[in-house]
Amino acid sequence: MPSIHLHDELSQTKARVVVETRFGPVTGGRSKNGAVVFLELPYALAPERFKNPVALPPEFRYRNREYIAENSYAVQPSNDGQAADMKFEDKVGLGKPTENPLFLNIVIPPSFPEKTDFAVKIYIHGGFLQFGSPHSLGSQAQYVAAERSEVWVNIGYRLSAFGFLACDKPKIEGNFGFKDQWLALDWIHENISAFGGNPENIQITGLSAGAHSVHQLLHHASRLPPGVKAPFTSAVLQSNAIATSPKTPEQLRPQFAALSRALGLDPDAVDTLSILRDPSKTRWKSITELIDSESLGAHGTFRGCLDGAWLSNSPDPMTWQRTGGLARGLLEHGVRNVIVGDLSEEWYLYSIAHPIKQKHDVQQNLERYYPTDMVQDMIKIYWSLPDDVKAEEYERLFGVILATGQVHLPVRLLHRDLLQENYPTFRYTIKWTPEQVRPKGKAMWTFRIPDLTTPQLDIVRSWLDAVDQATQELEHQHLKRRDLKEVLTLQVNKKIEWAVDVGWDDAMKIRKLLPGEV
Structure with a gap:
């Protein structure tokens, strides 16, 4: 079965569905399998560059048109090594770049509107926080929505600089992409019932940088004011988590200076920020082309910051998590459980994330994500290569180190810190993925029928059933308390079982390099 975008499916079907929202009626369509689809439904006003998002005001009204097209995706650089073998439109959709990607794609089971009160799954896409789109072909949810009778919502948010x-x-306050996501969660919680979703059964999920985002959202939710509930009830982190507290805005000042100078601006001039914010004076393309050129070096990767507002710094996030504050705060604010996991072959996608040709490239690109002194210590632990090896060996080493720091270590630490507080959680690991989509596993989570064979679909169905069963047992406090190293595992032989984590020691090699870990 060929894979085509929802945009094309909806244009080929005549069925239309109208939903009445608090912002007026909106019209969606039905995909070929009957799922109801709304594409690019705004959840916020068009954002101003480098400013916080603004919620839709009560008087806002949706435009009278059909929401069935992939018209846009977030402006972003193109130096995405992980997607080098993917058609660009399959990564971002069929539209054009925009500085206003604050929209949702909503997919509802075919039985709507006769049936409602569906569980809601929210998906936050990955891409190092630099790339991607809610339109990515592998995340389009018409198949999983129909198979699992769930409402799926993909979130668009601002990327890169x-x-x-x-x-x-x-x-510059920063964290705009995370704040976009939070505003989207608020909109979904307040409006999803009109689309058949149950606002008291909302699970946020994220892949890679999307999982990093979910971890950010969990920390933010855990420190909401007393009595305020989070706009979601559970979370799944797929192949990423936070290992260290982000840099402060002060520590990020050199990045701003590097960007300004590269654009021909004086970072100390009083009007530089206003020039950067003005699209008529600084085109978005001049920023993305600068990043693509790699002339910013390690400053070309833009991440979250420890601002004291979005993320509290008293105590810092990782101390808060390690000492039980995260677990207690999540329960207090209505987040009932958290699931976290990884793939056994994470290293490969990280190995191709950046150009790695020599030893120097390994350190320089690790410094996009970690302080220099920590990078030097990581290399000392892992480095076992002679000086004259081929580039492929440097690539693999870089992939192993970065996958450990971005995925294997932090998912285990998060699980450890929640479990020690008796918070409802479990961890999974996937050692088998369908050969034709390997090493990426997203097609499994979205039950992508066009991408999988019938025997593979049976395995994927069993895997999703096992995850759902374990989650339900968490919900009802019937899941047996497992050892820290016992994980729900999809084995290489395709068997699903609770098994001992054989990767624990390798993942823990660099744990003591993290602040507060002893």
């Missing part, structure tokens, strides 16, 4: 530039002088 547009989502994560931060500085103390001049003051």
